[in-house]
Amino acid sequence: KGAVCASDAFFPFTDAVEALAGEGIVAVIVPGGAKRDEEVQAAAERMEMSLLFTNDRHFRH
Numbered sequence: 001k002g003a004v005c006a007s008d009a010f011f012p013f014t015d016a017v018e019a020l021a022g023e024g025i026v027a028v029i030v031p032g033g034a035k036r037d038e039e040v041q042a043a044a045e046r047m048e049m050s051l052l053f054t055n056d057r058h059f060r061h
Helices: 015-022 037-046
Strands: 003-006 025-030 050-053
Touching (some): 037 050
């Protein structure tokens, strides 16, 4: 509880935020850039989780 998470890839769906919240994560930093960023942000807000978008991708194909 009270931990934070950093991801090197965006969250394309809300399921990652939901799973992290279920494990007690309170803040997440992600690069953003997904088509559903607004949905992911709204899900984080509903779960009282801080979600920070860096707008800087670290993982590329």
